[in-house]
Amino acid sequence: MTQATYNGVLNLAAGAFLLAAVLIVWRRELRSIVVLLAWQGLALAAIPVTEGIYHHDAALVIVGVVVLVLRAVILPLLLVRAVGTEPHERRESTPLVNTTTSLLITAALTVLAYAVTRPIIALDPSPATRAVPAAFAVILIAVFVMVSRRRALSQAVGFMMLDNGIAATAFLITAGVPLIVELGASLDVTFAVLVLGLLTGYMRATFGGTDLDQLRELRG
Amino acid sequence: MSFLLVLPILAPLTAAALAAVLGWRPLTASVTVVAALCVLVTGVILGFTNGSGVRFAIANLFRTDALSITMLIVIGTVGTLATWASVGYIDAELTHGHTDAKGANLYGVLVPVFLAAMASAVLANNIGVMWVAIEATTVATAFLVGHRRTRAALEATWKYVVICSVGIALAFLGTVLLYFASLHAGATSGDALNIDVLLAHASRLDPAVTSLAAGLLLLGYGAKAGLVPFHTWLADAHSQAPAPVSALMSGVLLSVAFYALLRVKSVVDLAVGTGFLRTGLIIVGLLTLLIAASLLVVQTDFKRMLAYSSMENMGLVAVAAAAGTKLAIAALLLHVLAHGIAKTLVFLGSGQLQAAHGSTRISDVTGVLARSRMVGVTFLVGLAILLGLPPFAMFASELSISRALADAHLGWVLGAALLLVVVAFAALVRNGSRMLLGPPTPGSPAIAVPRSVAAALVAGVVLSLLLGLTVGPMLQLFQTAATMLGGTR
Numbered sequence: 280m281t282q283a284t285y286n287g288v289l290n291l292a293a294g295a296f297l298l299a300a301v302l303i304v305w306r307r308e309l310r311s312i313v314v315l316l317a318w319q320g321l322a323l324a325a326i327p328v329t330e331g332i333y334h335h336d337a338a339l340v341i342v343g344v345v346v347l348v349l350r351a352v353i354l355p356l357l358l359v360r361a362v363g364t365e366p367h368e369r370r371e372s373t374p375l376v377n378t379t380t381s382l383l384i385t386a387a388l389t390v391l392a393y394a395v396t397r398p399i400i401a402l403d404p405s406p407a408t409r410a411v412p413a414a415f416a417v418i419l420i421a422v423f424v425m426v427s428r429r430r431a432l433s434q435a436v437g438f439m440m441l442d443n444g445i446a447a448t449a450f451l452i453t454a455g456v457p458l459i460v461e462l463g464a465s466l467d468v469t470f471a472v473l474v475l476g477l478l479t480g481y482m483r484a485t486f487g488g489t490d491l492d493q494l495r496e497l498r499g
Numbered sequence: 500m501s502f503l504l505v506l507p508i509l510a511p512l513t514a515a516a517l518a519a520v521l522g523w524r525p526l527t528a529s530v531t532v533v534a535a536l537c538v539l540v541t542g543v544i545l546g547f548t549n550g551s552g553v554r555f556a557i558a559n560l561f562r563t564d565a566l567s568i569t570m571l572i573v574i575g576t577v578g579t580l581a582t583w584a585s586v587g588y589i590d591a592e593l594t595h596g597h598t599d600a601k602g603a604n605l606y607g608v609l610v611p612v613f614l615a616a617m618a619s620a621v622l623a624n625n626i627g628v629m630w631v632a633i634e635a636t637t638v639a640t641a642f643l644v645g646h647r648r649t650r651a652a653l654e655a656t657w658k659y660v661v662i663c664s665v666g667i668a669l670a671f672l673g674t675v676l677l678y679f680a681s682l683h684a685g686a687t688s689g690d691a692l693n694i695d696v697l698l699a700h701a702s703r704l705d706p707a708v709t710s711l712a713a714g715l716l717l718l719g720y721g722a723k724a725g726l727v728p729f730h731t732w733l734a735d736a737h738s739q740a741p742a743p744v745s746a747l748m749s750g751v752l753l754s755v756a757f758y759a760l761l762r763v764k765s766v767v768d769l770a771v772g773t774g775f776l777r778t779g780l781i782i783v784g785l786l787t788l789l790i791a792a793s794l795l796v797v798q799t800d801f802k803r804m805l806a807y808s809s810m811e812n813m814g815l816v817a818v819a820a821a822a823g824t825k826l827a828i829a830a831l832l833l834h835v836l837a838h839g840i841a842k843t844l845v846f847l848g849s850g851q852l853q854a855a856h857g858s859t860r861i862s863d864v865t866g867v868l869a870r871s872r873m874v875g876v877t878f879l880v881g882l883a884i885l886l887g888l889p890p891f892a893m894f895a896s897e898l899s900i901s902r903a904l905a906d907a908h909l910g911w912v913l914g915a916a917l918l919l920v921v922v923a924f925a926a927l928v929r930n931g932s933r934m935l936l937g938p939p940t941p942g943s944p945a946i947a948v949p950r951s952v953a954a955a956l957v958a959g960v961v962l963s964l965l966l967g968l969t970v971g972p973m974l975q976l977f978q979t980a981a982t983m984l985g986g987t988r
Contacts, residue, residue, distance in 0.1 A: 398707030399676070402683055418672065425665065434661055441668050449675045456678055457689060459560075460627030464671065467634040471664050474641045478657055485650055494654040497735040 285333040286406045292329065293410035295322040296447060297389070300417045300440060304381050304424060307371040309432050313358045316436055316443075319417075320350030323443050326450045330407065334454070342455055346446065349465055354439060354472050361432055361476040363483055376427045385420055392416035399452060407451045414451055418444035431482055431489040435475040442468050501556035503541055504563055507571055507618035510537035511611040518611065523603035528586045531611050535582045538618055539575025542568055546972070551979045555624060559693055562624035565979035569832050570621040570758050572973075576962065577750040577839040578614050580955045581743040584847050585610065587949025588743055591854060597647055605642060606741070613639040613747065617755045627692045629759055630667070630674050633723060636752055637663045643744045644736045655732075655739035662732040666722020670759075673715030677763070680704045680712065680770075694762060701769030710775055713767040716760065717779045723756035725813045727786040734794070737806035738859065742850020745802065749809040749846060750839035757816055757835075761828075764820065765984050773985075777821045781912055784817030788919040795926035801852070802859045804930055805845050808885055811923045812838050818916050819900045822907040828981035830899035833973075837884060837892035837966060844881030844959045847952055848874045852934075855946045861930050866939030871946035875935055877956040882931045884963055886924055891967040 280288075299319035306312050324347035331339030362369060376384070392415035400408055418441055425437035449456050456464070479489055486493050514534040518527040545554075546568045553564040563571075589606055592598045598606070616639055620632035637660060645656035674692065681691040684703035690696045697704075722729030737745050764776050791811035798804040812834070819831040849859070851874050856863050868875035884891040897920070904913040948956075970977070 395711070398705070398711060399679070402680070402705045402708055422665070425661070431657065438661065438664055438668075441665060445668055445672045445675065448672060449678075452679045453675065453682055453688075456627055456675060457625070457692065460625065460631060460674075460692065463628060463631030464634075467631055467638060470638040471634070471660065474638060474660055478641075478645070478653065478660065481645075481648065482653055482657065485648070485653055491657075494657060496651045497654055497658075497738075 280329075280333045285329065288329045289326065289407060289410055292322050292325040293413040293447070293451070296326075296443075297413040297416055300420045301382070301385055303436065303440065304385050304420060305378060307374070309362050309369055309371065309430065310359065312433065312436055313355050313362065316358070316439060317351045317355040319440065319443055320352075320355065321347065323350055323447050323450075326447060327455060330450065330454055336454070338458070339454060342458075342461060345465070349469065350439075350443060350446075354469065357472055357476050358432065358435060358439070361435070361479040363489065371428060371430050371433055374427065375429065381423075381427065384423060388419040388423060389416040392419055403452070407454075411448060411451045414444050414447035417447065429491050431475075431479045431491055434491065435472065435479065438475065439468075439472060503545065504554065504556040504561050504622060506541050507538040507575070507622065508615050510534040511615040511618065515608050515611040515615065518604070518607035523589065523600070523607040525586070527607050528582075528589070531607070532579060532582045532586070534611055535575060535578035535614060537575075538571060538614065539579055542571030542575050546572065546976050551983070553695070559624055559690065559695075560628065561622045562694065563622065565976050565983060566758070566761065567621045569836070569976055569980055570755065571618065573754060573836050573839050574614065574617050574621070574751050576836070577747060577843050580840070580843045580847075580959050581746045581750075582610060582614075583958075584746075584952045584955040585743040587951035588741065588850060591947070591949055592741070595854065602646060602648075606646060609639050609643050610744070610747075613643070617751060620755050621758055624694050625690075625692045626677070626694060626697070626759075626762065627674055629762070630671055633720070633756060633759060634664070634667050634671075636755070637667065637723075640740075640744065640748060640752070644740045646741050646744070647739070652739045655735035659732045659736040662729050663723055666719050666729040668719070669715045669722075670719025673712040673719055673763075676708055676712035676715065677704075677766070680708045694766070697766045698769065701766050704766075704770035706771045709767060709770040713763065713771070713776055714779065716763045716767075717776065717783065720756050720759045720763075721783055724753050724760065724817075725787070725810045726783045726817060727790060730787060730790065730810060733810055734803045734806040737809065738800060738802035742846050742853070745805075745850075746843040746846040749806065750842040753809060753813050754816070754835040754839065757813065757820075761820060761984060768823070768985055773823060777823065780817045780821035781909070784814045784821060785912065785915055785919075787811075787814030787817065788916060788923075792919040792922040792926070795923050798926070798930065799861055800859045801861050801864065801930070801934065802846075802849050804861070804927070805842065805849060808923065808927060809838075809842060811920070812885075815897070815900065815916060815920065818912060819903065821912070822900070822903045822909055823985070824903050824907055825978065825981040826899055826906070827903035828984050829974075829977040830896045830903060832977045832980060833892055833970060834896035834900065836973075837896060837963070840959050840963050840966070841881045841884035841891075841893070844877050844956060844963070845885070847956055847959075848878040848881065851946055851948055851952065855944045861934060864934045865943065866935075866937050867946070868935045870939050870943060871948065873948045873953050873956060874946050877960055879931075879935055880960050880963060882927060886927060887920075889967070891963055892970070894967070895970075
């Protein structure tokens with residue numbers, strides 16, 4: 280792989296990664312949000328695979344394949360199973376922030392991500408590190424999705440997006456954390472998403488819906 | 500020796516495996532108590548043999564030093580009391596139909612897994628592995644919080660898992676940035692996150708990146724330690740969890756998360772100076788104290804009152820860590836141990852009160868001292884410890900923390916903290932006396948205390964008295980840990 284191809288593929292992956300996050304902010308259909316999340320997982324997996332091929336690091340390619348299976352297939356499947364079957368359960372409820380404002384906030388967060396990541400790029404101005412603002416932008420957008428959405432499942436999607444953003448940061452700036460930490464973290468995230476999926480089911484059984492506005496018994 | 504280092508992880512895991520196969524029964528419940536006792540005994544043995552050294556095991560993956568040994572003793576002590584009380588508590592829940600056989604089996608598996616995760620967190624040498632262990636505690640405790648499957652329990656579980664997972668994810672981002680800085684300071688990729696390697700390279704870590712990492716780590720582990728701004732899960736989760744689990748979460752889980760902060764603080768202080776995290780801890784600590792004290796004043800629910808009291812104590816611990824002197828850190832560790840035992844006493848007592856009244860409202864509970872000597876007296880002792888009254892250990896620790904703050908020229912912080920502690924004191928005294936003293940309302944239900952809960956309560960009172968009379972050999976351990984964390988005075 281030449282330097283130019285490497286730069287191109289890496290930037291394409293980072294761009295697609297950020298685009299998926301913006302589209303998730305835009306869409307309201309829960310099922311299509313989960314599909315977008317799977318595409319984001321694919322873009323994320325492309326980063327370690329590209330770096331692995333360029334630096335002739337087989338271990339990194341294998342990690343990339345594991346990321347692909349976990350974040351583009353298994354976790355989205357777990358979430359799709361938690362989408363309800365009733366029509367009113369399939370869509371995000373009336374948003375707290377309307378779509379236009381949401382997209383403007385997303386743009387502002389992306390600019391903020393560039394400002395926050397300046398010390399990181401200053402320490403190591405390599406092509407991969409230069410893509411790190413995209414990963415940080417996804418982290419900030421994920422937090423925004425979690426505070427502005429009212430369905431349990433949307434919050435779970437926000438959490439996974441946050442985690443994707445952190446994983447992308449790790450792959451871009453350090454070519455991934457040590458293997459034992461990577462494995463442990465993936466296992467934790469899988470369990471956390473599993474727990475959130477199960478809880479969504481229990482909540483539907485107990486509350487008759489998954490609108491988080493119904494969570495208001497505990498106060499003070 | 501390296502077997503002894505991993506025993507506190509293996510023993511609870513074995514108990515969990517046994518409970519998974521055999522289900523909830525007297526045998527598996529007792530094995531879990533023995534496993535928790537194993538953690539405590541290992542901590543004590545290591546404490547007597549370790550001195551001021553650091554030991555490593557399994558390719559430097561695990562380490563013990565005075566700080567991790569102190570934490571092992573805290574986990575072991577509260578773990579033993581809480582699992583002992585669980586035996587009678589869960590049997591009573593089964594009898595009253597608050598849970599079923601499936602729920603009891605899940606409880607039997609998750610509690611020892613939770614203990615193993617906490618032990619791994621304090622024994623890990625790699626701060627990435629430490630993070631994995633702390634996030635594992637969230638997963639393990641999720642269904643313990645939601646044990647009763649009521650609306651309120653599900654709501655508390657959802658908030659707990661979402662807020663703590665987001666918080667702890669930020670800590671992971673901080674860990675990744677620290678790894679990045681460590682690699683650029685010349686560490687090799689395999690061990691760049693090991694505590695010893697980070698300390699050795701600390702002076703060469705990039706200050707700007709390390710500051711960013713430190714901010715994220717403070718927010719992230721702060722979330723798990725019940726500190727502002729991600730503290731909102733705490734009262735819900737601690738009030739909905741079964742009493743022995745509340746004791747474990749309040750008494751040890753919060754301090755294990757704070758332990759993680761102390762570990763990264765020792766690295767960050769060397770890289771960017773002590774000022775950065777000192778400012779952060781003072782802001783976060785005082786705000787936590789403020790919120791806890793305000794909500795204690797208006798509290799009408801006794802389990803939530805105890806939860807906010809935990810927040811108040813974590814705020815105080817954060818302020819002590821900000822002072823960072825040898826005296827402050829040693830006092831902080833004593834405070835954590837005394838608080839762990841006290842919270843076990845009051846949460847176990849509150850569990851029996853909740854079982855008797857079917858309610859956790861303060862106004863529903865009157866004249867406990869006259870109705871049940873066991874719950875009344877132990878609850879009173881627990882409250883006295885939390886109020887910082889002599890002869891109990893928190894009197895000494897709070898006095899030392901105040902001294903340390905004055906010595907560190909943080910007079911205004913001391914003033915603000917004392918004011919808020921006094922407000923919290925008044926609120927606890929008012930609510931506590933309303934519940935314990937006076938004649939019982941006619942027709943109050945009888946307060947049943949299962950044998951194992953009574954045993955744990957008595958043991959907790961005896962331990963508290965011992966710890967209050969003499970810190971004994973523990974003092975040496977606390978001081979060694981404090982010196983190691985960079986406390987000079």
